[in-house]
Amino acid sequence: MGHVRQHAVAALLRRLRAAADLCENDLEVLSSAVREVRRVRPRTVLIEEGDRPEHVHVVLDGFACRYKSLPDGNRQILAWLLPGEFCDLHVAILGNMDHTVATLSASTIGLIPQDQVEMIIDTSPALSRALWWAALVQEAVIREWLVGMGRRDAESRAAHLFCELHARLDAIGLVRDGAVDFPLTQGELADTLGLSAVHANRVVQGLRQQRLIAWKDRKIRFERLDALQDLAQFDPNYLHLKRRAVAPQRGQGQSSREAASMVDARVRSL
Amino acid sequence: MGHVRQHAVAALLRRLRAAADLCENDLEVLSSAVREVRRVRPRTVLIEEGDRPEHVHVVLDGFACRYKSLPDGNRQILAWLLPGEFCDLHVAILGNMDHTVATLSASTIGLIPQDQVEMIIDTSPALSRALWWAALVQEAVIREWLVGMGRRDAESRAAHLFCELHARLDAIGLVRDGAVDFPLTQGELADTLGLSAVHANRVVQGLRQQRLIAWKDRKIRFERLDALQDLAQFDPNYLHLKRRAVAPQRGQGQSSREAASMVDARVRSL
DNA sequence: CGGGCTTTTGAGCCAAATCAAAAATAGTGG
DNA sequence: CCACTATTTTTGATTTGGCTCAAAAGCCCG
Numbered sequence: 001m002g003h004v005r006q007h008a009v010a011a012l013l014r015r016l017r018a019a020a021d022l023c024e025n026d027l028e029v030l031s032s033a034v035r036e037v038r039r040v041r042p043r044t045v046l047i048e049e050g051d052r053p054e055h056v057h058v059v060l061d062g063f064a065c066r067y068k069s070l071p072d073g074n075r076q077i078l079a080w081l082l083p084g085e086f087c088d089l090h091v092a093i094l095g096n097m098d099h100t101v102a103t104l105s106a107s108t109i110g111l112i113p114q115d116q117v118e119m120i121i122d123t124s125p126a127l128s129r130a131l132w133w134a135a136l137v138q139e140a141v142i143r144e145w146l147v148g149m150g151r152r153d154a155e156s157r158a159a160h161l162f163c164e165l166h167a168r169l170d171a172i173g174l175v176r177d178g179a180v181d182f183p184l185t186q187g188e189l190a191d192t193l194g195l196s197a198v199h200a201n202r203v204v205q206g207l208r209q210q211r212l213i214a215w216k217d218r219k220i221r222f223e224r225l226d227a228l229q230d231l232a233q234f235d236p237n238y239l240h241l242k243r244r245a246v247a248p249q250r251g252q253g254q255s256s257r258e259a260a261s262m263v264d265a266r267v268r269s270l
Numbered sequence: 271m272g273h274v275r276q277h278a279v280a281a282l283l284r285r286l287r288a289a290a291d292l293c294e295n296d297l298e299v300l301s302s303a304v305r306e307v308r309r310v311r312p313r314t315v316l317i318e319e320g321d322r323p324e325h326v327h328v329v330l331d332g333f334a335c336r337y338k339s340l341p342d343g344n345r346q347i348l349a350w351l352l353p354g355e356f357c358d359l360h361v362a363i364l365g366n367m368d369h370t371v372a373t374l375s376a377s378t379i380g381l382i383p384q385d386q387v388e389m390i391i392d393t394s395p396a397l398s399r400a401l402w403w404a405a406l407v408q409e410a411v412i413r414e415w416l417v418g419m420g421r422r423d424a425e426s427r428a429a430h431l432f433c434e435l436h437a438r439l440d441a442i443g444l445v446r447d448g449a450v451d452f453p454l455t456q457g458e459l460a461d462t463l464g465l466s467a468v469h470a471n472r473v474v475q476g477l478r479q480q481r482l483i484a485w486k487d488r489k490i491r492f493e494r495l496d497a498l499q500d501l502a503q504f505d506p507n508y509l510h511l512k513r514r515a516v517a518p519q520r521g522q523g524q525s526s527r528e529a530a531s532m533v534d535a536r537v538r539s540l
Numbered sequence: 541c542g543g544g545c546t547t548t549t550g551a552g553c554c555a556a557a558t559c560a561a562a563a564a565t566a567g568t569g570g
Numbered sequence: 571c572c573a574c575t576a577t578t579t580t581t582g583a584t585t586t587g588g589c590t591c592a593a594a595a596g597c598c599c600g
Contacts, residue, residue, distance in 0.1 A: 068417050071503060076420040078413050090406045093399060098410050098508040129363060136360045139409045140368055142416060143348050147338050149419035150346040150464025154556070185578065194420025199556055201579060233341060238368040424588070455546065469588050471547060 008037045008060045008108055015084030015172050019137075019242060020130040030127060033116040034058070038109045042183070045102045046109065047088050052096050055111040057087035062107025063183050067191065068099045077192040079142060080104075080165070084172055089135055092117060105183030133240070140238045149194050157193055158203045159232035162213060164239070166222055171241045179221040278307045278330045278378055285354030285442050289407075289512060290400040300397060303386040304328070308379045312453070316379065317358050317371045325381040327357035332377025333453050337461065338369045347462040348415075349408060350374075350435070354442055359405055362387060375453030403510070410508045419464050424473045427463055429502035432483060436492055437506045449491040 009031050016022060016030065037060065040046070046064065047053050064081040078099060081087055087101045092114060103109075121128045141164070148157040169180045184192075190200035207213050212228045214221040222228065279301050286292060286300065307330065310316070316334065317323050334351040348369060351357055357371045362384060373379075391398045411434070418427040439450045454462075460470035477483050482498045484491040492498065 066413075068413070070417070070421055074421045076417045078416055090409070093402045094406050094410070094510050095512070096507075098510070099413060132363045135405075135409075136364050139360070139405075139412070140364070142409070142412055143336075143338070143369060146348055146412060146416050146419060147340070147346045149416060151340055151344045187578075196557055197578085198558080198580085201581095202556090205580085237366075240364050240368070242365070457546075466589055467546090468548085468590080471549095472588090475548085 006031055009034050009110060011060050011083035011172060012058055012110065013084075016127075016130040016134065018171055019133045019240075020126060022126055022130060026124055026127050026130075029120065029124060033112045033120060034060075034110040035113055035116070036111040038111065040103050040107050040109050042103055042106050045100060047091075047097055047101045049097050049100050051091075053088060053091060055113045056089055056092070056117055057101065058110040058112060059083055059085050059087065060108040060110045063104040063181075064101060064107055064109075065104050065188075065192075066099050066101050075191050076194060077188065078145075079138060080192070082168055082172070083174065085138070086131075086134055089117070089131060104188060105181075137240050140240060144238050154193065154195055154199060154203045155206055156232050158189075158200075159207065159212065159228050160234055161193065162207075162220065162222070163225075163229050163232045163234035163236075165220075166225065167234075167236045167239055167241065171239070175222075177221075178223075178225070179219050181218060182215065182220040183218050276301055279304050279380060281330055281353035281442060282328055282380065286397075286400040286404065288441055289403040289510075290396055292396055292400060296394055296397050296400075299390065299394060303382045303390060304330075304380040305383055305386070306381040308381065310373050310377045310379050312373055312376050315370060315372045317361075317367055319367050319370050321361075321367045322365060323358060323361060323367075325383045326359055326362070326387055327371065328380040328382060329353055329355050329357065330378040330380045333374040333451075334371060334377055334379075335374050335458075335462075336369050336371050345461050346464060347458065349412060350462070352438055352442070353444065355408070356401070356404055359387070359401060374458060375451075407510050410510060414508050424463065424465055424469060425476055426502050428459075428470075428473045429477060429482065429498050430504055431463065432477075432490065432492070433495075433499050433502045433504035433506075434509070435490075436495065437504075437509055437511065441509070441511045445492075447491075448493075448495070449489050451488065452485065452490040453488050 012034070013022075013027050013031065017027070022030075035055075040062075042062075046057050049068075059081045061083055064087060066078040066081065066087075067075050068078065069075040081101070087109075088097065091097055117131075120131070144160075144164070148160055152160060165180065165182075166175060169175050174180060186200050186204060187197045189204070190197040193200060193203075195203070204213075204215065207228075208215065210227075210231075211223050212231065214223055228234075282304070283292075283297050283301065287297070292300075305325075310332075312332075316327050319338075329351045331353055334357060336348040336351065336357075337345050338348065339345040351371070357379075358367065361367055387401075390401070414430075414434070418430055422430060435450065435452075436445060439445050444450060456470050456474060457467045459474070460467040463470060463473075465473070474483075474485065477498075478485065480497075480501075481493050482501065484493055498504075
């Protein structure tokens with residue numbers, strides 16, 4: 001059972017290791033704080049507005065999101081939650097949720113009991129710091145989204161979002177041959193960008209015609225990342241990716257797989 | 271000297287007391303962590319993108335804001351920082367600033383050395399929790415702003431922002447006779463709402479004509495708060511104001527002044 | 541009293557929304 | 571595996587909220 005969990009938890013460890021210096025013991029503590037791992041189908045609500053869940057959810061595999069729905073039926077997606085990201089670390093402090101968290105794709109979700117989080121905070125300064133870091137990066141991302149909503153037009157906002165997606169997935173070794181999994185519909189992309197589904201479609205077509213992205217079969221390939229970053233005026237500084245999570249690529253497209261199994265091996269060896 | 275500082279620091283204490291149960295000792299610790307109090311002129315940059323300041327800034331009086339500027343000269347304001355709010359609690363963890371903080375009005379800014387913050391985190395669980403709370407509320411506010419940018423039109427976005435302003439200032443006793451100080455220009459309001467200055471002006475005029483707000487002499491009076499909240503579909507839940515900071519009003523418009531001096535007296539008596 | 545901000549007004553334009561419907565895909569049950 | 575639905579994606583036509591440009595009017599302060 002430990003074996004399975006450790007494999008599932010690899011994304012989380014990889015992400016936090018990229019943020020802070022964590023020792024073997026920290027990794028083991030974190031890993032064993034994940035008391036349950038759940039397979040969840042796509043488009044499933046994990047935590048709803050007003051809830052006060054008794055454990056913290058962390059995405060181990062797949063895509064989830066935060067969103068708020070308005071009375072008129074519109075909704076706004078507030079964050080994409082990628083592998084290794086916490087869904088509701090804040091509930092412990094704030095009391096109740098002010099928004100909803102749901103999966104976008106089929107996902108693996110880890111559950112960390114509230115008391116384990118408090119234990120971590122009380123006993124491991126390095127891990128607490130890593131959790132803080134994770135929360136603050138999410139805040140930085142949402143600030144950048146706000147800039148985009150307020151001051152970028154639809155095309156450069158979309159381009160910027162795709163650049164961000166690439167950077168965030170690259171940092172956890174989930175870019176393979178310049179392509180990433182992208183399980184969202186255009187409607188969901190529109191809810192993220194604050195656009196209508198129709199206009200989101202036209203924007204995506206524009207990016208495709210400029211050969212900046214190729215989106216097919218729930219995968220996005222970044223054909224000319226530099227040109228896309230140019231269009232978006234993308235500066236990754238706000239992501240606070242202190243260093244790459246995986247070793248620099250030697251071979252072709254296999255290195256992140258190697259790095260992942262390296263982490264696994266390290267955990268297993270404890 | 272202690273006397274002056276304690277008076278200046280009242281807003282901070284009031285705000286955090288509203289969030290968490292803090293004992294007399296916590297209040298004194300926090301109060302004395304503010305090692306320096308500075309008077310700052312309006313429109314002064316406090317911390318710039320890329321900085322790694324050695325102390326944490328807290329607004330004690332006046333209005334400040336976070337913003338990012340784009341290459342095209344446009345800027346987006348990301349947060350209003352009201353009395354009692356921290357400007358850069360996150361820098362300690364994230365390393366460097368990814369945006370700028372500047373005053374909007376003439377302000378009083380408190381400086382808390384980095385090591386004092388760390389001392390607080392290490393020694394007072396109640397105060398740490400209060401700091402966490404403060405950071406997370408700022409995050410909740412920015413999420414709500416994102417919803418507005420993505421899914422509300424200019425008028426209801428503006429109405430919502432004014433409702434929020436009222437609620438946040440009311441929680442720290444800064445609403446007097448249904449009116450609040452509002453030192454921003456319409457241009458700055460536009461940068462907050464993601465509008466052009468011209469359109470922000472038209473929106474404000476609309477709210478005035480509906481007699482929802484009266485804005486004159488750097489003050490906003492909320493004539494029909496309920497109607498404004500209606501228009502904005504305002505639900506204050508996201509502000510996580512656990513309870514009111516000041517006692518319920520008995521007299522007329524004097525209670526917040528009373529409450530403020532009460533806090534001062536309490537601190538002084540230590 | 542004059543020079544710089546703000547605020548206000550008007551006119552024209554453009555990005556993105558809405559409405560409507562067809563075409564393409566993905567599921568689902570038999 | 572196929573037929574039948576439901577969902578997504580795409581296209582076209584039209585409308586609109588908010589922008590830009592331009593200029594006047596009001597303020598603030600030295």
